[in-house]
Amino acid sequence: MRRFILNPLAFALSATLASAATVAAEQEVIETVSVLGNTEQLKTLPGSAHRVTPEDLEAFEFVDINRMLRAVPGVYLREEDGYGLRPNIGIRGADGGRSGKISLMEDGVLVAPAPYSGPEAYYFPTAGRLEQIEVLKGPTTLKYGPFTVGGAVNMLTTRIPDGTAGHVQLEAGQYGENRLHTYYGSGTETTGWLVETHQQRADGFREIDGAGSADISKEDYLVKGRLKSAAEATYGQQLDIKLQYSEEASGMSYLGLTDADFAADPNRRYGISGLDEMQNRHSTVQLNHTIALSNNFSISTQAYYNKFKRDWFKVSLGGLIDDANNGDSFAQSVLDGDADYDFGIKHNDRNYTARGVQVNAHLLVEAGDVEHKLEVGVRRHWDEVDRFQPTENYRQVNASLVFEEVAEPSSSNNRVEDATANSLFVYDQIQLTEKLGLTAVLRYEDVETAQQRYDDLARNEKGSSKANQLDEWLPGLGLVYDANEQWALLAGVHRGFAPPGAGADDGTGAELSTNYEWGARFSSGDMHGEIIAFYSDYENTIQNCSIAVPCPNGEDTGSFQLGESEIRGLEASLGTQWQLTGGWIVPLTATYTWTEAEITRNSDAGDLLAGDNFAYLPENVFAVTTGIDSGAAWRLNLTAAYQDEMCVNNSCNRGDTDGFDYTESLWVVDAAAHYDFSQDMTGYLKVDNLLDDQAIINRAPDGARANRPRTAALGVRFTF
Numbered sequence: 260m261r262r263f264i265l266n267p268l269a270f271a272l273s274a275t276l277a278s279a280a281t282v283a284a285e286q287e288v289i290e291t292v293s294v295l296g297n298t299e300q301l302k303t304l305p306g307s308a309h310r311v312t313p314e315d316l317e318a319f320e321f322v323d324i325n326r327m328l329r330a331v332p333g334v335y336l337r338e339e340d341g342y343g344l345r346p347n348i349g350i351r352g353a354d355g356g357r358s359g360k361i362s363l364m365e366d367g368v369l370v371a372p373a374p375y376s377g378p379e380a381y382y383f384p385t386a387g388r389l390e391q392i393e394v395l396k397g398p399t400t401l402k403y404g405p406f407t408v409g410g411a412v413n414m415l416t417t418r419i420p421d422g423t424a425g426h427v428q429l430e431a432g433q434y435g436e437n438r439l440h441t442y443y444g445s446g447t448e449t450t451g452w453l454v455e456t457h458q459q460r461a462d463g464f465r466e467i468d469g470a471g472s473a474d475i476s477k478e479d480y481l482v483k484g485r486l487k488s489a490a491e492a493t494y495g496q497q498l499d500i501k502l503q504y505s506e507e508a509s510g511m512s513y514l515g516l517t518d519a520d521f522a523a524d525p526n527r528r529y530g531i532s533g534l535d536e537m538q539n540r541h542s543t544v545q546l547n548h549t550i551a552l553s554n555n556f557s558i559s560t561q562a563y564y565n566k567f568k569r570d571w572f573k574v575s576l577g578g579l580i581d582d583a584n585n586g587d588s589f590a591q592s593v594l595d596g597d598a599d600y601d602f603g604i605k606h607n608d609r610n611y612t613a614r615g616v617q618v619n620a621h622l623l624v625e626a627g628d629v630e631h632k633l634e635v636g637v638r639r640h641w642d643e644v645d646r647f648q649p650t651e652n653y654r655q656v657n658a659s660l661v662f663e664e665v666a667e668p669s670s671s672n673n674r675v676e677d678a679t680a681n682s683l684f685v686y687d688q689i690q691l692t693e694k695l696g697l698t699a700v701l702r703y704e705d706v707e708t709a710q711q712r713y714d715d716l717a718r719n720e721k722g723s724s725k726a727n728q729l730d731e732w733l734p735g736l737g738l739v740y741d742a743n744e745q746w747a748l749l750a751g752v753h754r755g756f757a758p759p760g761a762g763a764d765d766g767t768g769a770e771l772s773t774n775y776e777w778g779a780r781f782s783s784g785d786m787h788g789e790i791i792a793f794y795s796d797y798e799n800t801i802q803n804c805s806i807a808v809p810c811p812n813g814e815d816t817g818s819f820q821l822g823e824s825e826i827r828g829l830e831a832s833l834g835t836q837w838q839l840t841g842g843w844i845v846p847l848t849a850t851y852t853w854t855e856a857e858i859t860r861n862s863d864a865g866d867l868l869a870g871d872n873f874a875y876l877p878e879n880v881f882a883v884t885t886g887i888d889s890g891a892a893w894r895l896n897l898t899a900a901y902q903d904e905m906c907v908n909n910s911c912n913r914g915d916t917d918g919f920d921y922t923e924s925l926w927v928v929d930a931a932a933h934y935d936f937s938q939d940m941t942g943y944l945k946v947d948n949l950l951d952d953q954a955i956i957n958r959a960p961d962g963a964r965a966n967r968p969r970t971a972a973l974g975v976r977f978t979f
Contacts, residue, residue, distance in 0.1 A: 324343040337959075360409055362404060374640070393414075401700045508536065563614065579594055603650040605648055605649070611644055618636065693741075857873070
């Protein structure tokens with residue numbers, strides 16, 4: 260009997276992967292779901308796709324997801340805390356607030372705490388333990404969903420080794436930064452296991468008036484196990500379990516600075532925010548089973564359960580920042596701690612739960628000269644957000660914070676929201692001729708959401724409630740034509756979709772768009788490149804309101820319909836390397852994204868006008884990476900990234916705005932040098948923000964905030 264090696268974490272194994280027989284012939288265990296497949300399979304995808312490889316991550320030893328993704332074209336990043344704890348990732352113009360408009364996945368599974376009822380990702384996987392990252396755009400995103408307006412980000416964790424292997428990494432740097440990343444595991448023909456932990460600490464670079472620095476502590480644990488059928492089994496099968504647990508305590512705040520105080524010291528924080536702190540814990544259980552019933556037919560089943568508990572105890576004083584920026588001396592005195600002031604600090608205390616089951620069937624069909632890689636998948640998903648958010652009232656007296664009383668939560672802060680979603684997709688990758696490939700995909704989403712508010716603490720008295728239901732069919736079509744051995748042309752169109760969240764009123768529609776792309780790929784020897792134009796026509800644009808990203812009407816809950824809009828842009832990437840005499844290697848990669856977006860029709864309320872821009876969407880984003888590799892013991896890498904200034908609201912282009920309506924443009928240069936002491940041990944020095952350039956990179960929700968200053972760290976990595 261022929262041996263089959265199967266994908267253990269497959270809920271949506273890419274239709275571009277080889278058939279079961281081919282995988283068996285390669286005798287390779289693929290332990291995590293890759294939505295892109297290997298390098299050759301990337302060329303057949305009917306859309307833009309990029310992989311941040313283990314080598315890319317190792318080159319700079321990044322632990323911040325913003326730094327890991329900023330060289331990917333079509334991706335926009337809005338920093339917030341300087342460490343990437345709660346990133347804001349947007350793709351092709353889709354709103355980046357709390358990454359709430361992209362399909363975030365870990366090992367192919369939706370990882371946002373409540374993707375349908377509360378998609379804003381206040382939890383994000385620990386970036387320092389990731390093995391690689393994949394970014395997918397275009398028609399193929401319809402396989403993953405539910406967010407198909409922009410794209411998908413899939414983060415792959417450490418795989419179980421083929422034999423016995425281990426890894427220990429230690430790092431220490433400025434601002435009290437230190438981390439430990441270690442794993443150990445073993446694999447045989449029929450079993451495998453892995454244990455892993457990532458520990459991260461920092462004193463923080465922001466100094467709080469009279470209270471020291473804003474520190475960070477995060478610990479993450481991962482365990483994997485595997486059972487696999489023997490080579491002589493009638494049907495190749497594999498069963499995997501993945502368990503994850505993490506905790507975080509970080510002195511993060513939404514309170515920024517006035518522009519004048521930012522100019523004097525961008526790393527200052529007002530003492531009135533000294534009690535602000537995020538505490539959270541997250542756990543995951545995933546069970547996966549795959550069976551190959553023949554060389555060309557396999558079925559994958561996956562059950563998952565995610566739990567996230569958080570309490571972000573933070574002050575909200577954005578009005579004081581605005582007043583002080585406009586010259587109000589009392590507001591400035593309050594911020595400086597010189598004036599007494601009564602205020603509240605809310606417990607943004609929430610429990611998130613998400614669970615589901617998904618089944619996929621993969622079939623390879625050859626009809627004459629035409630080959631079909633067919634995949635059909637169904638998913639049943641449920642998630643919930645439970646909010647109970649009291650406020651503690653304080654009084655600032657002589658720059659000290661004096662507790663007064665607890666204000667019980669109002670009904671808006673005492674509510675439960677949930678969503679139930681059924682989804683289906685059919686994906687067919689058809690090789691029509693040797694040069695021409697066609698991909699047809701159809702997705703269906705059926706979503707029911709509900710919100711229940713309570714008027715008493717015991718939740719015996721129900722207050723107002725909301726419910727909404729929507730369903731959509733989402734088609735897509737893509738073409739790839741190999742003009743010759745170097746050039747491939749591609750084009751695609753697909754329906755974009757994003758659910759409005761559980762705070763939506765009855766009858767609220769989903770965010771819907773028609774997305775087009777066309778372009779070309781080039782590959783010859785060590786040189787490869789891509790240029791793709793994209794255009795998205797939104798018939799309904801939805802913004803999910805949150806404290807981090809308030810809606811244009813000022814609301815921080817529910818959703819807001821922006822109406823019709825258009826997004827157009829261009830993505831370009833180029834990579835090559837030069838082989839020098841003596842075995843030296845000089846690599847070079849560059850990426851560029853240009854984007855233009857505007858609202859195309861006045862809103863019914865008249866607060867948004869045709870021609871208004873999108874908030875927090877840069878027009879130009881550019882990154883270049885180079886270095887020098889001795890071909891022996893040492894190597895040096897440099898990367899520089901640029902992002903344009905961004906408008907912080909929808910009306911910057913009306914002509915009646917000022918400097919407070921914009922962030923600042925920024926160049927950031929990072930560097931890392933590695934030296935191999937032996938085959939198993941490597942030391943490194945890394946410097947983030949080498950030139951120590953800081954700018955206003957965010958104003959939401961309460962004042963100007965800066966990127967992280969220059970930070971150096973020394974580390975050592977031992978593999979055995």
